[in-house]
Amino acid sequence: MNNIQKLTTMAFATTFLFAACKKDDKKIEQPQPEEQELITTIKLVVKDNAGFNKSFSYKVDNGFNNNNPGTPVVDNLELSPNKTYQVEVLVLNEAENPAEDITVEVKEESHHHLFLYKSMPATGAGSLKFSNGSKDDEGNNFNQAIELTTGEAGTGSLTVTLKHEPANKNAATADEAGGETDAEAIFPVMLK
Amino acid sequence: MYRRIIMLLLCMYSISVYAQGDCKLSVDVLVSEKHNGQPVYPLTVHIDELQREFETNEKGRFTISDICEGTYTLHFHAYSYEHAVEQVTIKKSGELKFRIGHEEHIMKEVTVATERNQTLLQDKDALNKQDIAANSGKNLADMLKNVNGVNAISNGATIAKPVIHGLHSNRIVLLNNGVRQEDQQWGGEHAPNIDPFLAGNITVVKGAASVKYGTDAIAGVVLVEPAPLRRMAGTDAELNLAGFSNNRMGVASATVNHNFKQLPALSLRAQGTFKKGGNYRVPGYWVANTGVQEADYSGAIGWNKLHYGAEVFYSHFETDLGIYRGSHTGNQADLEAAIRSDKPLVPAGFTYDIARPRQHVLHDLAKVKLYRDSKVGMFHLVYGYQHNFRQEYDVLRKEVPEAQLNVTLNTQTLNLNLEHRSIGVLAGEVGVDGVQQENFIQPGDRVFIPNYRSKGGAAYAIERYKGDDWTLEGGLRYDYRWYEMFNPEGKSQQVVRYEFDYNSVSGTLGLNKQVRDNWNVSVTASNAWRAPQPNELFSSGFHHGAARVELGDKTLKPERSYNLNVASKYSWGKLSTDLSLYTQYINNFIYLEPGADLLTIRGYYKTFTYKQTNAHLSGADITGTYAWTGKWESTLKGSFLFARTTKAKDWLILMPADRLSLNTTYKTDIGKRLQECSISIDAKYVFNQYRIPRNFDSIDYPRPPQAYFLADASIGAKLNAGKQPVYLSLSIMNIFNQKYREYLDAFRYFIDQPGTNLALRIRVPIQFNNQQKDQ
Numbered sequence: 001m002n003n004i005q006k007l008t009t010m011a012f013a014t015t016f017l018f019a020a021c022k023k024d025d026k027k028i029e030q031p032q033p034e035e036q037e038l039i040t041t042i043k044l045v046v047k048d049n050a051g052f053n054k055s056f057s058y059k060v061d062n063g064f065n066n067n068n069p070g071t072p073v074v075d076n077l078e079l080s081p082n083k084t085y086q087v088e089v090l091v092l093n094e095a096e097n098p099a100e101d102i103t104v105e106v107k108e109e110s111h112h113h114l115f116l117y118k119s120m121p122a123t124g125a126g127s128l129k130f131s132n133g134s135k136d137d138e139g140n141n142f143n144q145a146i147e148l149t150t151g152e153a154g155t156g157s158l159t160v161t162l163k164h165e166p167a168n169k170n171a172a173t174a175d176e177a178g179g180e181t182d183a184e185a186i187f188p189v190m191l192k
Numbered sequence: 193m194y195r196r197i198i199m200l201l202l203c204m205y206s207i208s209v210y211a212q213g214d215c216k217l218s219v220d221v222l223v224s225e226k227h228n229g230q231p232v233y234p235l236t237v238h239i240d241e242l243q244r245e246f247e248t249n250e251k252g253r254f255t256i257s258d259i260c261e262g263t264y265t266l267h268f269h270a271y272s273y274e275h276a277v278e279q280v281t282i283k284k285s286g287e288l289k290f291r292i293g294h295e296e297h298i299m300k301e302v303t304v305a306t307e308r309n310q311t312l313l314q315d316k317d318a319l320n321k322q323d324i325a326a327n328s329g330k331n332l333a334d335m336l337k338n339v340n341g342v343n344a345i346s347n348g349a350t351i352a353k354p355v356i357h358g359l360h361s362n363r364i365v366l367l368n369n370g371v372r373q374e375d376q377q378w379g380g381e382h383a384p385n386i387d388p389f390l391a392g393n394i395t396v397v398k399g400a401a402s403v404k405y406g407t408d409a410i411a412g413v414v415l416v417e418p419a420p421l422r423r424m425a426g427t428d429a430e431l432n433l434a435g436f437s438n439n440r441m442g443v444a445s446a447t448v449n450h451n452f453k454q455l456p457a458l459s460l461r462a463q464g465t466f467k468k469g470g471n472y473r474v475p476g477y478w479v480a481n482t483g484v485q486e487a488d489y490s491g492a493i494g495w496n497k498l499h500y501g502a503e504v505f506y507s508h509f510e511t512d513l514g515i516y517r518g519s520h521t522g523n524q525a526d527l528e529a530a531i532r533s534d535k536p537l538v539p540a541g542f543t544y545d546i547a548r549p550r551q552h553v554l555h556d557l558a559k560v561k562l563y564r565d566s567k568v569g570m571f572h573l574v575y576g577y578q579h580n581f582r583q584e585y586d587v588l589r590k591e592v593p594e595a596q597l598n599v600t601l602n603t604q605t606l607n608l609n610l611e612h613r614s615i616g617v618l619a620g621e622v623g624v625d626g627v628q629q630e631n632f633i634q635p636g637d638r639v640f641i642p643n644y645r646s647k648g649g650a651a652y653a654i655e656r657y658k659g660d661d662w663t664l665e666g667g668l669r670y671d672y673r674w675y676e677m678f679n680p681e682g683k684s685q686q687v688v689r690y691e692f693d694y695n696s697v698s699g700t701l702g703l704n705k706q707v708r709d710n711w712n713v714s715v716t717a718s719n720a721w722r723a724p725q726p727n728e729l730f731s732s733g734f735h736h737g738a739a740r741v742e743l744g745d746k747t748l749k750p751e752r753s754y755n756l757n758v759a760s761k762y763s764w765g766k767l768s769t770d771l772s773l774y775t776q777y778i779n780n781f782i783y784l785e786p787g788a789d790l791l792t793i794r795g796y797y798k799t800f801t802y803k804q805t806n807a808h809l810s811g812a813d814i815t816g817t818y819a820w821t822g823k824w825e826s827t828l829k830g831s832f833l834f835a836r837t838t839k840a841k842d843w844l845i846l847m848p849a850d851r852l853s854l855n856t857t858y859k860t861d862i863g864k865r866l867q868e869c870s871i872s873i874d875a876k877y878v879f880n881q882y883r884i885p886r887n888f889d890s891i892d893y894p895r896p897p898q899a900y901f902l903a904d905a906s907i908g909a910k911l912n913a914g915k916q917p918v919y920l921s922l923s924i925m926n927i928f929n930q931k932y933r934e935y936l937d938a939f940r941y942f943i944d945q946p947g948t949n950l951a952l953r954i955r956v957p958i959q960f961n962n963q964q965k966d967q
Contacts, residue, residue: 039793060793072791105589112589164522164589167537175529178537180587181522184795 039102041092042160042185044077046148048085058160058185059094074187081153081191088145089115089160091183106162107144110136113182114166115143116174118159119189125154126191140169156189218257220287223248223268232292235270236423238498245424245456267498268292269420313665313702313714314404315759315772317341318395321419324388325955326908326921329434329443329467332388336414339396340829341772341813343848347381348516348939349439349472349946350484354384355936356398357774358809358833358847359411362725365401367415369505371559371576372406374603374629378641378727380938385509385555385580387488389432389445389465392419398813399774400755402698402720403652403667406625410720410753410778421459421494421503422449427960438925438949440542441469441484457495464489470544471514474944475931480540481514481547499565509555514546518942520587523795531894531941552583552595569612569621578603586638598634599641603627620655620667631726639680640733641726642690648673654700661706669698673723679730694723694750712761719755724748728782728802740798741790748804752779770815781807781837783844786891798891806838809847826856834883842885845892848936849881849899867910868919874904881935897940900932908953919955924948 041059046052056075079085093100106113113136119128128150133143159174167178174181223232231252238245239256241264246254261283268276268290280288317339319327327335333344333352345360346352356364361380366373368386375385388394397405397413405413422428427450434443445465452458467486471478490507518538521527530537556579563572579602583595609623625648632643654667672695680687702716730744755776762769784800811833819825830852835844857872881896888895908921929948933940 042793060791102589109589109591165517165587167539174525175532178518178529179522179526180520181526181794182589183793184523184525185793 038093038095039091039162039183040094041090041099042162042183043090043092044160044187045088045090046077046079046085047087048083052085055090056187058187072185074185076190077158077187078190078192079150081150083150085148085150086145087148089162091162103144110142110144111138111140112165113144114141114163114169114171114177114179115146116161116163116171116177117143117146118161118173120157120159123151125152126156126189127151127154128156128158128189136169150191153191155191158187158189160185160187217259217261217282218255218285219259219282220253220255221246221248221290222287223252223290223292225292232270234419235268236420238267238269238423240265240267247424269423313663313704313716314397314401314700314718315399315714315716315757315774316395316397318393319391321392324391324394325432325919325953326906326923328389328432328445328953328955329436329441329951330388332384332386332394332414332416335388336394336396340770340815341398341811341831342396343851343936345380345936346934346938347519348479348482348937348943350469350482350513351381351383351515353377353380353382354396354414355848356396356412356414357776357811358835358844362408363410363722365405365409365413367405367413367417368557369416369418369507369559370561370574371557371578371605372627374578374601374605375553375555375580376582376599376601376631378725381515381551382582385511385553386416387445387465387486387490387507387509388416389447389488390418390463390490390507391416393417398772399716399757400698400718400720400753400776401700402671403654403669403700403718406650406669407648407671407673407696407698407720408722410722410751418461418492421461421492421496422451423456423459423496425451425453425456427451429958429960431954431956431958433954435952436469436949437951438946439469439472439482439484440544441467443467457497457501459492459494459496461492462489463491468544471540471542472946473542474536475929475947477536477943478540478542479536479943480517480538481550482516483514483544483546484511485546486511501563503559503561505557505559505561507555507557509553511551511553512546513551513553515549515551516939516943517547517549517587519939520549523792524789524797525795527941528893536943548585548587550585552585554581555579567613569610572607572609572611574605574607574609576603576605578605596638597640598637599631600633601629601631603629617657618655619658620653622653623651625650625652638733639685640731642677642679642730644675644677644726646673646675663702663704665700665702665704667700671696671698671721675723675726677726677730690729690746692723692729696721696750696752710763714757714759716757716759717755718757719753721750721752723750724782724802731802740800742784743787743799743801745802748782748802749780751782751804753777754779766819768817770813772813773810774812775810776808777838778807778809780804783807783837786887800891805840807835807844808838809833809835809844823860824856824858826854829853829855840885843883845885845888846936847881847883849896850879852877865912867912869907869909871907872905874902874906876902876904878902878934894941896935897933900930900934902930902932903927917957919953919957921951921953923951923953925951 041057044056046054056077059073091102091106093102117130121127128148130146130148132147133141134145136142161174161181162183163177163179164182165179168176171177223235224230225232233248233250233252235248236245248254263279263281265279319338323338331352333354336342336354337344341357343355344352345355353360354364361377366384373384373386376382395415399412401409401413429448432445447463450460465488469484471482488509492503492505494503495501518530518536521530557576559576561574563570582599584597586596606626607623609621611621627648629646650669650671652667652669656663656665675692677690678687679690698719698721700718702714704714706712728744728748729746731742732744753776757774759772782802782804785803787799787801790797790799814830817825817827832850833847835847837844853874853876855872855874857870859870861867862869878900880899884896904925905927906921906923911918911920926948931944934945
């Protein structure tokens with residue numbers, strides 16, 4: 001019966017404790033809201049062997065708490081046709097000042113992430129081809145850095161998707177990868 | 193001590209006594225239920241003149257021996273029945289039969305030991321101790337699915353909450369041991385924090401019932417009531433064990449009751465439950481991260497004298513729940529990919545481990561109850577303190593130990609109730625309620641709903657007038673509720689303070705008539721109202737599972753419901769029927785309306801805004817039981833619901849589909865050692881929900897799942913090992929490993945419902961060398 005007595009005492013104690021201390025208005029602590037790991041920007045840093053070095057951003061400046069459909073600020077991906085470039089993808093939170101580089105975290109947890117690229121059109125004028133993607137810490141695809149080969153002069157689009165905990169690390173498309181989309185950017189492509 | 197209204201010693205059925213003429217009289221007493229003739233057990237009868245207490249056995253009987261000729265006052269105490277008093281004059285040995293009825297019948301000398309009495313005439317249905325035992329190990333909502341007209345809204349097999357006549361969450365009031373349960377019912381994935389093993393009886397009141405139970409009871413009320421504390425000297429215990437094959441879940445629960453010989457007023461109870469299950473299985477696949485663990489305990493101490501008493505109760509509920517990893521999708525495209533896939537997108541094996549996303553929820557309830565019988569009537573004073581703490585662990589890039597959401601909800605309630613003595617022809621009760629509540633998150637948490645404080649007060653009166661074969665009941669209640677909310681807004685997330693107050697009157701009017709001996713009809717008109725909840729006013733977050741953003745509206749007005757219910761109980765030979773027709777009009781019904789797509793860095797989301805319309809819900813719950821022979825019995829149940837918005841003249845979304853079920857049971861005794869043997873087969877057919885809004889395809893995809901048929905079976909028996917009874921049962925759910933999806937399951941987008949599940953249940957009631965008082 002010891003247990004019961006303990007329980008009962010506890011019940012009594014709790015009851016009266018609360019009844020007693022609620023008299024003075026206990027201050028409710030205000031939240032310091034913080035959107036967990038907010039991403040605002042996907043930035044492509046594009047280089048070639050001849051000294052070309054430019055970056056292109058896709059930025060959506062709204063998290064939640066905002067009823068308006070966000071308008072992305074997007075740079076046109078202007079590159080030369082029939083050339084090969086080295087691309088590195090950066091993931092940033094530009095709501096902070098200075099901007100927070102989320103890429104560091106993504107790289108630390110590289111086996112839980114996968115970057116995916118999709119070109120429209122897939123071939124021909126305005127298309128892009130991808131090869132030699134970087135590997136994660138377990139030797140599987142990660143693609144945070146990749147080689148990009150441009151097609152004939154023309155226009156198209158490039159979709160870059162960052163997946164978190166993909167089920168299939170060998171996926172070529174976002175659908176096949178499964179997992180959760182952390183960020184997705186669509187760049188207009190202009191090859192001229 | 194825990195008794196609800198309801199009963200009355202209705203009539204002394206027959207007193208047949210035979211001459212003897214000394215102090216050696218012996219009287220056999222039988223107490224049975226008026227409606228079905230079932231014995232009432234357990235029932236305590238206190239006889240003033242003898243200063244003794246008796247308890248009925250399972251056949252509803254006890255024997256008073258060696259008594260003298262004279263007049264005796266019998267007090268009847270039974271769980272879910274009212275404390276009733278009857279005087280009888282005993283001149284000879286023989287048999288005394290009492291039939292006790294339910295609340296349709298008037299209470300004359302009535303003392304009620306619970307804080308909130310049941311509205312007399314409202315349509316209701318109950319699960320008794322046997323029903324609860326037959327379903328032990330299930331969560332509360334799954335257990336309640338056995339009540340016609342009640343469904344469950346769920347997130348897979350482990351998280352479920354009850355739906356009464358199509359409505360759920362904040363539209364249902366749960367009374368846990370007489371205290372209104374205040375846990376965080378903000379979404380479909382927030383299940384009620386109640387251990388069903390606490391319950392000796394669970395009652396569902398269907399339809400608006402604000403007068404009795406306060407605001408929010410638009411759809412109905414679920415009353416979870418423990419059995420009364422032991423009143424006879426001695427100790428008893430009960431051990432429950434259950435094992436489930438599908439998720440390899442084990443459940444153990446034990447209760448110990450004690451009453452002191454030297455201090456007959458003092459009763460004690462201790463109870464505890466532990467549950468652990470791993471990933472569950474749908475046909476062909478394991479479902480990733482769907483483990484469950486639960487540990488609950490409770491204790492009660494009662495000091496019950498005949499006309500006054502006190503009781504202290506404390507309960508602790510704690511659970512860890514895994515949430516299917518594949519149900520957390522990034523954006524609309526991810527969700528569509530998951531829907532298109534014919535197998536779970538996250539492969540898994542079996543494990544008991546629970547990873548992110550997961551929930552950890554605590555609920556503590558401390559309650560003190562005092563009661564006193566006086567010339568005015570029976571007074572009850574109940575104070576309750578509830579602490580609810582919910583943690584949600586999101587899937588994060590960084591591996592951190594913290595939860596991303598830590599919400600605390602503290603509630604204090606005080607209720608004073610007087611069950612007054614009859615005033616002329618009127619019997620009834622009056623009372624006042626007070627509530628104080630605060631809800632807050634921790635600094636750094638994901639903003640989910642705003643911090644808020646709330647205070648409220650209410651006063652009510654319910655009176656009954658009893659004619660010969662009819663009862664008229666009327667009730668009125670006034671509620672006032674005040675809220676102070678702190679909502680972070682805009683880019684700088686500046687906290688803005690809001691103040692809201694609501695007040696309203698609600699009422700009930702009911703008539704019950706015993707048309708013939710075998711036909712009872714009741715008609716109830718009632719209303720209820722509900723203030724908009726903080727999530728409806730302020731939510732501005734996204735639902736991972738549904739890949740959508742929900743936006744609150746600060747200008748929402750309270751919801752108000754008007755309910756009309758007609759119930760008929762009719763028996764004819766071997767057939768007994770129970771028909772309940774209801775229609776409910778809800779003014780300012782709060783619902784989610786789809787809006788523009790929202791583009792974020794994660795891609796597109798659907799947005800939904802809380803809006804108001806007028807809704808009209810009508811339906812029928814039909815039960816028919818046919819007793820083929822004394823041993824064979826079949827029950828057919830049907831439940832139908834038509835839910836429409838009156839403004840758009842369209843169907844309401846996410847309403848349960850019509851369903852039919854047929855149960856056939858054979859019961860028999862095989863000798864002294866093997867009793868109450870039963871074999872039972874259940875067949876259930878759930879229709880496709882074709883009553884969906886015209887714009888369904890643009891707001892929800894895919895269409896509601898197809899109709900399905902399910903078959904369950906079970907066998908059970910009571911084994912008598914000497915004097916020790918052991919109850920055993922073996923059930924098999926979804927016998928054919930049927931692949932199906934349920935419209936009310938939020939995981940219908942991703943995975944099937946669970947496959948075959950085998951459950952073994954053992955129940956051992958133990959009596960410890962108790963002194964036999966009644967021989």
